[in-house]
Amino acid sequence: MSQDASTPSRPVPITDPATAPFWKAASQGELSLPRCEDCRRVHYYPRAVCPHCSSESLSWETLSGRGTIYSWTVSRRPAGAGFKPYVPYVVALIDLDEGARMLSNVRTDDVDSVAIGQAVRVDFEDMAEDIALPVFRPA
């Protein structure tokens, strides 16, 4: 799965002020999301306004990094050249213990062993300065 300079990379997130802290925290090995100070819910993806109650009172919180698989699929072909080294790879929706749901990858040597309800734990893959991709592994 290692990539040399000639290999096209996966799409690197183009961050904005509301999302940069998420990617930066990931680059420091933490999964962090905004929690709403009004409705107390965590949301994904990070926004400047709470999608649950429209509050602008949000504060960043470091999460446990634990979750369960809500659903999953295996990409049997690459979604662009940067994904060729990963095929076949698992893309899954992860229900985080703190309540938000995120799309991510589940890294495993056995893609057929993945199941809904499976416990997973976050891991991070460096992508660029201040940007790492949160992925998950079976817990």
Add this chain to the structure above:
Amino acid sequence: MTREVVIAGISEAGLDKGVFAEPVSVLDVQAQCATRAVADAGLTMADVDGVLTAGLWGMPGAGTLMPLSVVEHLGIKPRFIDGTNIGGSAFDAHVAHAAMAIERGYCDVAVITYASDQRSASGRNLAGKPPHLNMQFDSPFGLLTPIGSYALAAHRHMHEYGTTSEQLAEIAVAARRWAQLNPAATKRDELSVDDVLDSAMISDPLHKLDACLVTDGGGAVVVTTPEKLGTDARKKAVYVRGYGESVSHWTINSMPDLTTTPAAHSGPAAMRMAGVSHDDFDVVQIYDSFTITVLLTLEALGFCKPGEGGEFVSGGRIAPGGAFPMNTSGGGLSCSHPGMYGMFLLFEAVRQLRGDAGERQLDKATTALVNGTGGGLSSTATCVLSNR
């Protein structure tokens, strides 16, 4: 002021093996089909004062402000313009928007246009979504677009209800059997459940033959009020009795419940407006980007209970001769799928209600339901149509 609203004209660009039969640009296809659809309604382009359009062509470039390019190419000056683009359901939503404008007298004759040369020009690359804004949380993970979102929904449905790949395959097989009755359909050779299950796995649990075709396509639909029509056009006009639309998300991480599509909102809204219930429909046209799209939509619309979709589509019920005539052209799975299929649902509903469907014509076709789905199960638009 409320006026009755009808679909009075349709025109669909001809295909040969999935590509435009006559080589033509996406703008010219729309101008040709608009002109022919207007003629089908016994009108001329000079009568058109509303234009609605959506597509995926010409971006960045001529398609970025799509309605401007289309209106310019048609050479008219409409007073009602709508470029709502919510994916493949857009054209079914356009019927609703045109109806509201016509009911109020905001315009009299609206034409809805669409074209895609994705097959001949290989013009579609949805995987190339730049990873910014909401897509920065989608593109870096390599979900295949659009099949990956539908695959996630399929796995979840299987988990919750025990739905099987065989049941999904029945939907593709039924579509093929309808296509065999439609000389204009792209795929007409024999297809079995095993053929679907044996086709390449693309995004588990969806196979290549769980997915729609990739073809060119284009067309136009004329929406107006009966008072604008001559006697002949009025006879074959199809009434727009109800409509509804709904959007819940774009990126799949924001879909609240992967087994419930927004049709759970748009469907009841359209049926309520029309004053009809499920038993009133003689034929339904359900967006079939993937087999799972159909199953989820039938449940969301309430034709069966959540979890019963697999059984509902099995045993040939949705195939020719079955109790539930559906996607009678062969659908996106076997007839054509230019990327945004919602207009083609309208074409087939109108043909059935006019009695113009040839060998596949149903004996009784008075009331039809059309339900488009766009994005990644993101948007739906439902129309209730009847020929009286």
